[in-house]
Amino acid sequence: MNILYISISGNTRSFVTRMHALSEQKHAENTDFPIIQSKEIHDNSLEAAMTEPFFAIVPTYLEGGNGVDNGDQEILTETLREYIAFENNANYCLGVIGSGNKNFGHQYCLTAKQYSEQFDVPLLADFELRGNNSEIETIYEQLVAEWKKAQ
Numbered sequence: 001m002n003i004l005y006i007s008i009s010g011n012t013r014s015f016v017t018r019m020h021a022l023s024e025q026k027h028a029e030n031t032d033f034p035i036i037q038s039k040e041i042h043d044n045s046l047e048a049a050m051t052e053p054f055f056a057i058v059p060t061y062l063e064g065g066n067g068v069d070n071g072d073q074e075i076l077t078e079t080l081r082e083y084i085a086f087e088n089n090a091n092y093c094l095g096v097i098g099s100g101n102k103n104f105g106h107q108y109c110l111t112a113k114q115y116s117e118q119f120d121v122p123l124l125a126d127f128e129l130r131g132n133n134s135e136i137e138t139i140y141e142q143l144v145a146e147w148k149k150a151q
């Protein structure tokens, strides 16, 4: 089960790493549970054509503003947006998950919402910062259900 993500300060990376560990544990108990294969996109990542379905996890970094009538300028995470926009990649995207911080009010996870609109894919879930274990479990199960639907 493929996940493409970007992480500037490490929260999303931590979430994906812990979800990967959970997927291995679940898979060991029951092979119906898929192991997560993740790919972290970096500033210098070369875009590549995806050949299998994937989920995207994106943290939120916006320049100033309030998310209502200004300040929705994405910064730092554009490499992931460009990666998804590359060739037919968006067609393989099964959905997007947002990472953010509720202190940002209306801008909470706004980048994930914008990806959902731009690429016409569902916004499947969101979590704050590194996410807690219960969110990791719930979101993993949600992704598994979507993954199986797409098979």
Ligand SMILES: Cc1cc2nc3c(=O)[nH]c(=O)nc-3n(C[C@H](O)[C@H](O)[C@H](O)COP(=O)(O)O)c2cc1C
Pocket (backbone or CB within 6 Å): 006, 007, 008, 009, 010, 011, 012, 013, 059, 060, 061, 062, 099, 100, 101, 102, 104, 107, 108, 109, 110, 128, 129, 130
């Ligand atoms: C400069 C800056 C701007 C941010 N802007 C937002 C924002 O507009 N909305 C939001 O929900 N979170 C915002 N955040 C919080 C991050 O999205 C959050 O910490 C996220 O977990 C970071 O993920 P990463 O560590 O994987 O990069 C901002 C954080 C920083 C440092």
